[in-house]
Amino acid sequence: MSSGKILPRRQAVPVLYTRGTHYEVGFDMGRTFGSMIKNFLILSNPLNETYLPLYQSPKGRQIYNETLESVKESFPQYIRELEGVADGAEVEFHKLFLLHLDEILPQALKHQPRNKNQPTGCSTIIVNQKDCRVLGHTEDALTETLNHYYFVVAHIISDKPQGKYNVKEEHFMSLCYAGHLPGYTMNQNAHGLVFSINTISAELLRAGKTPRHFLTRALLATSNVDDAFRVLKDAGVGAADACSINFTFLLDPRQMCYNVEMAPSPERKDESHLSIREIPLGEHNYHTNQFDRIRQDQANELMIDSSISRMRTFGGYRPPTNEEDVRHMLGDVSGGHYCVWRDNGRCDEPVKTIAVGIFDLKSKTVSLYSDNPSLTQAHCTLPFILNK
Structure with missing residues (x-):
């Protein structure tokens, strides 16, 4: 599925400075780059041709849910952050989480072919x-x-320790x-x-x-x-x-x-x-x-x-x-x-x-x-x- 148009290389590096809770930082990323995120979801062949069809199957949904619950147990703050991205961009959370699962779902289902012809x-x-x-x-x-x-410079401050390592503050820069x-x-x-x-x-x-x-x-x-x-x-x-x-x-x-x-x-x-x-x-x-x-x-x-x-x-x-x-x-x-x-x-x-x-x-x-x-x-x- 490639209904979007791939543009020539842009001579630009978008940079966002953001501060807040995990959800707020995620929301700012989603709101700021919402049109880019929506277009990428249209363009992504692995998502549309492999991950989403497998997600619609009962076994695929089970694997998705098992992995989501495991991440929620260890790192609930990063699930909230991703929920913020989805809400800010006004896109479905499950599509973003499937991108983070990458090849886990097709491999768990022994789905062939996997992403074997693309040397990323x-x-x-x-x-x-x-x-x-x-x-x-x-x-x-x-x-x-x-x-x-885009490049994100984020300062995250939580009111109580977060996740399995009890983190209260994060300050970083990252290409996303x-x-x-x-x-x-x-x-x-x-x-x-x-x-x-x-x-x-x-x-x-x-x-x-x-x-x-x-x-x-x-x-x-x-x-x-x-x-x-x-x-x-x-x-x-x-x-x-x-x-x-x-x-x-x-x-x-x-x-x-x-x-x-x-x-x-x-x-x-x-x-x-x-x-x-x-x-x-x-x-x-x-x-x-x-x-x-x-x-x-x-x-x-x-x-x-x-x-x-x-x-x-x-x-x-x-x-x-x-x-x-x-x-x-x-x-x-x-x-x-x-x-x-x-x-x-x-x-x-x-x-x-x-x-x-x-x-x-x-x-x-x-x-x-x-x-x-x-x-x-x-x-x-x-x-x-x-x-x-």
Whole structure:
């Protein structure tokens, strides 16, 4: 279903500053970007061709409800936030929640084909040198997502502790796909956390567990490395699907960066399986959209092919030592069908790079690009949100 029209790449990065309760912040996102959210719901092929038809089946509705109740038990505040988005945009809540379930519903129903022919994903480069500490990230998504995103700077204050980790206040910035919660892209919070996400299409997915979108949303509330690992492990429930998290805390005296591969655990069904790689000062790291360390089957062969191609491209460069190196690498178009920067200028391309973020950990700024960062200037450079 594609009754909407995919527009040419817009040279704009919408930014919203908002403050309030979880519901109020969600409502502001929905109200401000309502037309964009409505149009994205029309354009989204996975939603309209797969998720909604499965949701209409009795078994699909059961899986939806089981997962929704599990998230409500752990993170009721983020359900209220998503309800605020739905109310503000005047769209149905279940459509937004289905987007956050992603491939969990079709996999739980053994529905074929899954989203196997669309190599979506992202590329992340970490440079952790004494004179240059940078996290650079491309946001790659289905072509209908182009122009359907915004950057949110939010300050959330609750009158009582919220969710399983008793959080009362959150202050962060995050790029959001239209209708989605913050957290599952590139992000920074007031405790000095900087992180980006690479989707991984695991074959093993679990209904009734915590979707990755909600675990990374909860990551925005963490204040130190141990907090971050605790959220990702999700003891008592566990991740429903897989991704890679690249992160650091600015106040960490070791100046350590991390790559964490997170997946549903095949042995322990009540917590996530994590593989943690430390990236100490003096080193760099690349990650795309495949397991590099976890030994689990992956569902999306084209995503793996794309990941291998992008990693091969990065391997052809000398190790990056500055921001300019990172921008050139993330703007590379030499990889043939599976380039790092993806945009052939046509609407028939299934995946495009929709945005790029360059987080400078020393200057404490993020530069946002809506076009190739090796050829254009940043649309804006924002200071980090940091507690005083």
